[in-house]
Amino acid sequence: MSFSPVDSLEVPLHKVNISDAFWLEYQRLVKDVVVPYQWKALNDEVADAEPSHAIENFRIAAGQSDGEFYGMVFQDSDVAKWLEAVGYLLAKTPDPELEETADRVIELVGAVQQPDGYLNTYFTVKEPQQRWTNLAECHELYCAGHLIEAGVAYAQATGKTRLLEIVCKLADHIGDVFGPGEKQLHGYPGHPEIELALMRLYEETGETRYLELTRYFVEQRGVQPHFYDIEYEKRGRTSHWNTYGPAWMVKDKAYSQAHLPVALQTTAIGHAVRFVYLYAGVAHLARLSQDQEKREVCQRLWENMTQRQMYITGSIGSQSSGEAFSSDYDLPNDTAYTETCASIGLMMFANRMLQLDADSRYGDVMERALYNTVLAGMALDGKHFFYVNPLEVHPKSIPFNHIYDHVKPVRQRWFGCACCPPNIARLLASLGHYIYTQRPDGVDINLYIGSDVEAMIGGKPLRLKQSGGYPWAENVLIEVDTGEPLDATLALRLPDWCASPQVTLNGKPLDVAARTSRGYLRLTQEWQKGDRIEMTLPMPVTRVKGNALLRHVAGKVAVQRGPLIYCLEQADNGSELHNICLPQHAQFRLIAGSGIFAGKTLLQTQGKRRTSNHAEQQPLYRFNPATEEAVPQTMTFVPYFTWANRGEGEMRVWVDEA
Amino acid sequence: MSFSPVDSLEVPLHKVNISDAFWLEYQRLVKDVVVPYQWKALNDEVADAEPSHAIENFRIAAGQSDGEFYGMVFQDSDVAKWLEAVGYLLAKTPDPELEETADRVIELVGAVQQPDGYLNTYFTVKEPQQRWTNLAECHELYCAGHLIEAGVAYAQATGKTRLLEIVCKLADHIGDVFGPGEKQLHGYPGHPEIELALMRLYEETGETRYLELTRYFVEQRGVQPHFYDIEYEKRGRTSHWNTYGPAWMVKDKAYSQAHLPVALQTTAIGHAVRFVYLYAGVAHLARLSQDQEKREVCQRLWENMTQRQMYITGSIGSQSSGEAFSSDYDLPNDTAYTETCASIGLMMFANRMLQLDADSRYGDVMERALYNTVLAGMALDGKHFFYVNPLEVHPKSIPFNHIYDHVKPVRQRWFGCACCPPNIARLLASLGHYIYTQRPDGVDINLYIGSDVEAMIGGKPLRLKQSGGYPWAENVLIEVDTGEPLDATLALRLPDWCASPQVTLNGKPLDVAARTSRGYLRLTQEWQKGDRIEMTLPMPVTRVKGNALLRHVAGKVAVQRGPLIYCLEQADNGSELHNICLPQHAQFRLIAGSGIFAGKTLLQTQGKRRTSNHAEQQPLYRFNPATEEAVPQTMTFVPYFTWANRGEGEMRVWVDEA
Numbered sequence A, B: 001m002s003f004s005p006v007d008s009l010e011v012p013l014h015k016v017n018i019s020d021a022f023w024l025e026y027q028r029l030v031k032d033v034v035v036p037y038q039w040k041a042l043n044d045e046v047a048d049a050e051p052s053h054a055i056e057n058f059r060i061a062a063g064q065s066d067g068e069f070y071g072m073v074f075q076d077s078d079v080a081k082w083l084e085a086v087g088y089l090l091a092k093t094p095d096p097e098l099e100e101t102a103d104r105v106i107e108l109v110g111a112v113q114q115p116d117g118y119l120n121t122y123f124t125v126k127e128p129q130q131r132w133t134n135l136a137e138c139h140e141l142y143c144a145g146h147l148i149e150a151g152v153a154y155a156q157a158t159g160k161t162r163l164l165e166i167v168c169k170l171a172d173h174i175g176d177v178f179g180p181g182e183k184q185l186h187g188y189p190g191h192p193e194i195e196l197a198l199m200r201l202y203e204e205t206g207e208t209r210y211l212e213l214t215r216y217f218v219e220q221r222g223v224q225p226h227f228y229d230i231e232y233e234k235r236g237r238t239s240h241w242n243t244y245g246p247a248w249m250v251k252d253k254a255y256s257q258a259h260l261p262v263a264l265q266t267t268a269i270g271h272a273v274r275f276v277y278l279y280a281g282v283a284h285l286a287r288l289s290q291d292q293e294k295r296e297v298c299q300r301l302w303e304n305m306t307q308r309q310m311y312i313t314g315s316i317g318s319q320s321s322g323e324a325f326s327s328d329y330d331l332p333n334d335t336a337y338t339e340t341c342a343s344i345g346l347m348m349f350a351n352r353m354l355q356l357d358a359d360s361r362y363g364d365v366m367e368r369a370l371y372n373t374v375l376a377g378m379a380l381d382g383k384h385f386f387y388v389n390p391l392e393v394h395p396k397s398i399p400f401n402h403i404y405d406h407v408k409p410v411r412q413r414w415f416g417c418a419c420c421p422p423n424i425a426r427l428l429a430s431l432g433h434y435i436y437t438q439r440p441d442g443v444d445i446n447l448y449i450g451s452d453v454e455a456m457i458g459g460k461p462l463r464l465k466q467s468g469g470y471p472w473a474e475n476v477l478i479e480v481d482t483g484e485p486l487d488a489t490l491a492l493r494l495p496d497w498c499a500s501p502q503v504t505l506n507g508k509p510l511d512v513a514a515r516t517s518r519g520y521l522r523l524t525q526e527w528q529k530g531d532r533i534e535m536t537l538p539m540p541v542t543r544v545k546g547n548a549l550l551r552h553v554a555g556k557v558a559v560q561r562g563p564l565i566y567c568l569e570q571a572d573n574g575s576e577l578h579n580i581c582l583p584q585h586a587q588f589r590l591i592a593g594s595g596i597f598a599g600k601t602l603l604q605t606q607g608k609r610r611t612s613n614h615a616e617q618q619p620l621y622r623f624n625p626a627t628e629e630a631v632p633q634t635m636t637f638v639p640y641f642t643w644a645n646r647g648e649g650e651m652r653v654w655v656d657e658a
Helices: A021-042 A054-061 A076-092 A096-112 A121-125 A140-158 A162-177 A194-205 A208-220 A227-234 A272-288 A292-308 A340-356 A360-376 A395-400 A420-429 B021-042 B054-061 B076-092 B096-112 B121-125 B140-158 B162-177 B194-205 B208-220 B227-234 B272-288 B292-308 B340-356 B360-376 B395-400 B420-429
Strands: A016-018 A436-439 A442-445 A451-457 A460-468 A475-481 A486-493 A502-505 A520-527 A532-536 A542-546 A556-561 A564-569 A580-582 A589-592 A601-610 A621-623 A630-639 A655-657 B016-018 B436-439 B442-445 B451-457 B460-468 B475-481 B486-493 B502-505 B520-527 B532-536 B542-546 B556-561 B564-569 B580-582 B589-592 B601-610 B621-623 B630-639 B655-657
Touching: A016 A021, A021 A076, A021 A420, A054 A076, A054 A096, A054 A121, A076 A096, A076 A140, A076 A420, A096 A140, A096 A162, A121 A140, A140 A162, A140 A194, A162 A194, A162 A208, A194 A208, A194 A272, A208 A272, A272 A292, A272 A340, A292 A340, A292 A360, A340 A360, A340 A420, A340 A436, A360 A486, A360 A564, A436 A451, A442 A451, A442 A460, A460 A486, A475 A486, A486 A532, A556 A601, A580 A630, B016 B021, B021 B076, B021 B420, B054 B076, B054 B096, B054 B121, B076 B096, B076 B140, B076 B420, B096 B140, B096 B162, B121 B140, B140 B162, B140 B194, B162 B194, B162 B208, B194 B208, B194 B272, B208 B272, B272 B292, B272 B340, B292 B340, B292 B360, B340 B360, B340 B420, B360 B486, B360 B564, B436 B451, B442 B451, B442 B460, B460 B486, B475 B486, B486 B532, B556 B601, B580 B630
Parallel strands: A442 A486, A580 A655, B442 B486, B580 B655
Antiparallel strands: A016 A451, A436 A442, A451 A460, A460 A475, A475 A532, A486 A520, A502 A532, A542 A556, A542 B621, A556 A564, A556 A655, A564 A630, A580 A601, A589 A601, A601 A630, A621 B542, B016 B451, B436 B442, B451 B460, B460 B475, B475 B532, B486 B520, B502 B532, B542 B556, B556 B564, B556 B655, B564 B630, B580 B601, B589 B601, B601 B630
């Protein structure tokens, strides 16, 4: 097989070397802790964690082991995400032992592939006659998508095409099965993912049939008569999931964003992860097919999602039922679902939107999701994970009120439905894809992460070295290194939280406002070795207020510094966080953290606490009480992403303003 | 049959004539609208309402009609509650036509009774072999309890003992089936109710076997090995309810307050209606059996319920899952369940506690439940009902967020599970039972409801005439009328909301504090015709604050005047009630209502509204916004019990204090 890749706007990972302290630690965690830990988990070698059985499923499907399939219908995807993460790691640092392990897994995957290209352990082991009979519920295309992503990543990293060939054969099989032909299925996935994967496969291989297959899946979605109903009748009304009643996933088509054709959708709806995965694929398709209508759909839905339905932590999905969006301006803090995977998908969608259009609104959200919800999804030890990321937690109440059934007050070791941990691993391992966008005429700098990058501009290399103290300090330095002088545009995102960014070029202040469009400072000129861009992104502690229509945060304030949202924890501030108020003009002090906060900046200020002495001896209600007394209290805020690393306790992001 | 009633502390209804405008209107509604409407509903003659089929079930069970049982396993109880309400109505006003209808229903009920006394249409029609095999789930004893209450009420009202005889035969059958004997079942109801009913039957008949049966049910509860498990195994692990998984009602024993013996229970737990029904019966039993241990259990649980888990509206049950309590100080306003029936049961429990001990803590809660949640359960037209009574409603969000699945923004005509409407009817029709407690040595006045009463004190009549402007005005006049001078104690509840009650006796001011114990002003003396007690219960608008541990109302205030909690509605105040703030020192004006508020007092004050101009065009979050602007806004508060009588709109009880 030989491929002719399409020029990608992603810089290949081996050309991005992350070098700053903050992110090196995460790179280390992923490599030394998360990926090895997940390998153990996939092999059921983690004590006290729910079993995965994912590797064993492959062995059974390959005929190398006896036994029954175990786990979710999408269990294969955990192996795929692990392989993808390994690919990203190997792209940066050779690791023969890890590579050998991965190669063995790839051979195992290959052994499961059927002669016609089909590849899925659930159906191969459990229901070989039922392939492709339940698109709405059974995740075959979703698992295929993840495997395709792994194949692309592994080929890019190692140059080895074995997995890429496997997934091309799988994709070609899917292309045979699905399509407008009389003997083809006119279906599309219940859980989108393959759309964005096929677009990556298209970029990697240059094979337009993968782009066309993406287009088919996207345009077929929501067409009437509805495919989910047709296949439901055809298979005799059987249903895989009955959580909310028989065949609910078939019936609740908005859950899968299949209630309407994509072109007619106007609001972020249904399962949040499905939503962002789908539109990441649509945005990629829109760009590479120059499809203006799809581009506008993406923009419209992006606006609804981020300006009506997103939490300040860059998380989405305000209800546990259906792990779903609810409606405009309905963002409860304590019952939120706000899945880690949804914020990862949000970053993927954001990155595709940035590639479509370097507008800081996309980069701002991508950064917000990354530094807050995505990082919060993993403990500082790299071994415990949050699936659900509320903005307010009262642990004492959780076990007794069903509205909190989905909420965990501390991170768990692994999940029966283990989508989030490997998703965090692959996201962090591929972070280089998000920092820069390389264009034919220049480079966009989306994230301020210390790193060296070599981008290709019109066939010529442009090397940038980014350094600074982000996210803790306001200085960013970008040094240019180019063999010969090069005409190019460097576009630097100016973060939404930064009121007055200052930039100098070779020591000369720039008129930032004049040279900024759509939130990016755009510097078009001839660049040469030694050019230095120095940015100052002042990071005073910022108070964030919600839109007047956000009833859950009325009268409350969130605290942000740089890209980081902060929160109050019981460990620093005592219990009853609801009684602590932030005075309107309180001044903050920056505190250098220690212990697990070493290298991190905490915030302190003088707040007030409504007195609650002997509250348990007081009546439940008081009539005409004397004016409430408040006592001074030092308020200590820690970065939201670090919460719950010290055991169970109350936490809240939105604090009463006094 | 001849009976020797036990002296009751309840004044018979025909000796209490309610005469004030506020309550006469409700008496009229119950008589002219609710009971006739419910009669139609029971006969499936209400268009657009869910069918009841309850009367038809009796016809089928009596062999007078063909067909299948339809409805809940406790459908019979709706007929019983209707009969009980009719009994209360007939006690006060003869109505030959209504009485004839009721007599026909009673004959129908009698025709369903089996030769051994068994009486239940569900089991007779659907599962005749399965009688008494599923106490945990199937409500046979609950339905029997309601029928017993109806039998007592109807006999007291009409002197006709036909239904009383039927229910005695039923109770005797139950006494044969249940008990400590080897061939008896050692069980007790999954849904308590029969306990309080049997105590009423004991009072009415003087037959101590009914008290003993109550004691058996109460003391058997929660004993190990657990009866629910034993019967579950015996019937082959079948389960009637699977809402939260197979046999959840069998397994979740706290749901039925059967997780522990009553003597060991320490917290209000599980299904709120079951809880208050059970402990109403236990309190009654404790009093009539002089059982100090049970009395202390009741006191302990009362304290937990009312000082840790009760809403300011006198409602209980903070979660929809299991229609249940959650935990101490966990009282969310918008996701509350707060079932109307639970507040009715709370009144029953309170009344029994008052009979045990005239302590105003019980009367205060009884009044709070009555004037707020119970009245709110029914529309001003008497034809629409709330099952769930939240303290905050945002109708736009309800259809899209599952945490609101149980919430209706406006009252419904009838329910498939129709426990609440007939429960309201019987409560309002028997209100006379709650106003006064008649004791051997005097009368307690628990509620200030304009009425004439004749109590028997040591065999001699003491007549009181109560009048005044309650709940709108502060004056209460109690005129004594007694044939000959009579030594007695009149005990007048001093409401918790009233800071400085003033009382004169025949024009002479009394030292209220000195003569008050446990919240009742106790006047012991010789009373004679013409004695006048004039109370002034000043009703300034009162601000209510929550205990410091109530996180959902931190920084918020509720508004009460007299016994009435007020609320903001969108109809008067516009949308976004979360943006309206009550200044700390705002003065209120009383406003005479008009239209549906005619005769009612509304409250107005000058508040502030956080500006939200063009909020939909504003960003979702703002960084370091200018100090928030607020514009003056007239705030209009309406009594909570009147909310949602003008269509759908936002409502909130707890308002931000500015």
